[in-house]
Amino acid sequence: MKKLFAFLLFGFMFLGLSAQNSDLPNITLKNLDGESVNIAELNNDGKPFVMTFWATWCGPCVKEHNALSDVYDDWIEETGIKIFSVSIDDARATAKIKPFVDGKGWPFEILLDVNSELKRAMNVSNPPHTFLFDGDGKIVWQHTGYLDGGEEDLYQEILKISK
Numbered sequence: 271m272k273k274l275f276a277f278l279l280f281g282f283m284f285l286g287l288s289a290q291n292s293d294l295p296n297i298t299l300k301n302l303d304g305e306s307v308n309i310a311e312l313n314n315d316g317k318p319f320v321m322t323f324w325a326t327w328c329g330p331c332v333k334e335h336n337a338l339s340d341v342y343d344d345w346i347e348e349t350g351i352k353i354f355s356v357s358i359d360d361a362r363a364t365a366k367i368k369p370f371v372d373g374k375g376w377p378f379e380i381l382l383d384v385n386s387e388l389k390r391a392m393n394v395s396n397p398p399h400t401f402l403f404d405g406d407g408k409i410v411w412q413h414t415g416y417l418d419g420g421e422e423d424l425y426q427e428i429l430k431i432s433k
Contacts, residue, residue: 294407295391299356299381302368307381309388314352316405318431320424321354323389323399326363326370331398334416339376341421349432353378358389358397402427 296310312319322338324331338353345351355378357367364384371380383389392401395414402411402424411427413420 294403295388297388297391299383299388301382302371302380309381312354313407314350314405317350317352318405318410318428319352319354319403320428321356321392321401321403323356323358323383323392323394323397325358325397326366327359328397330416332374333418334398334400334420335376335378336374337416337418337421338378338424339374341425342377345425345428349428351428351432354381355379356381356383356388358383358386358394360384360386400424402431404431 294310294312296308298306298308301307312321322334324335326332335355342353355376357380359367359382361384364382367380367382381388392399398416399414400412401409404410410431411424413423
């Protein structure tokens with residue numbers, strides 16, 4: 271009986287830890303305007319949202335962001351999705367990020383993870399790394415890398431949970 275109790279207790283603890291890994295971590299980053307944003311409070315009014323990690327030096331990241339930018343207005347209209355774009359460029363590159371983003375015309379909310387704190391918390395090893403969250407802030411899909419047309423896979427996943 272003691273073994274069964276210990277097993278069940280361990281199982282519930284494991285499930286609790288697993289669920290916590292799907293939640294947004296309590297980390298504060300700055301946006302391009304220098305305002306603090308608590309990641310644990312990110313939301314989209316109960317609708318799904320995307321968080322994608324990228325860097326200015328990452329060619330596939332730039333391609334992905336350009337592709338997402340091209341379809342973003344349509345996606346918002348159809349699903350209400352919101353994209354949070356997390357730059358993992360280090361502090362030395364911070365001054366370059368806003369002009370880079372402005373030059374590309376990306377409409378996403380850009381967050382700066384200059385110390386890679388969020389990157390580590392989310393177990394991101396290589397950009398681009400894209401997460402899809404449900405309206406409760408739980409990860410429902412993720413993908414690493416980018417190939418032309420990859421945004422369509424993301425869109426199909428968004429449609430599944432937007433209904």
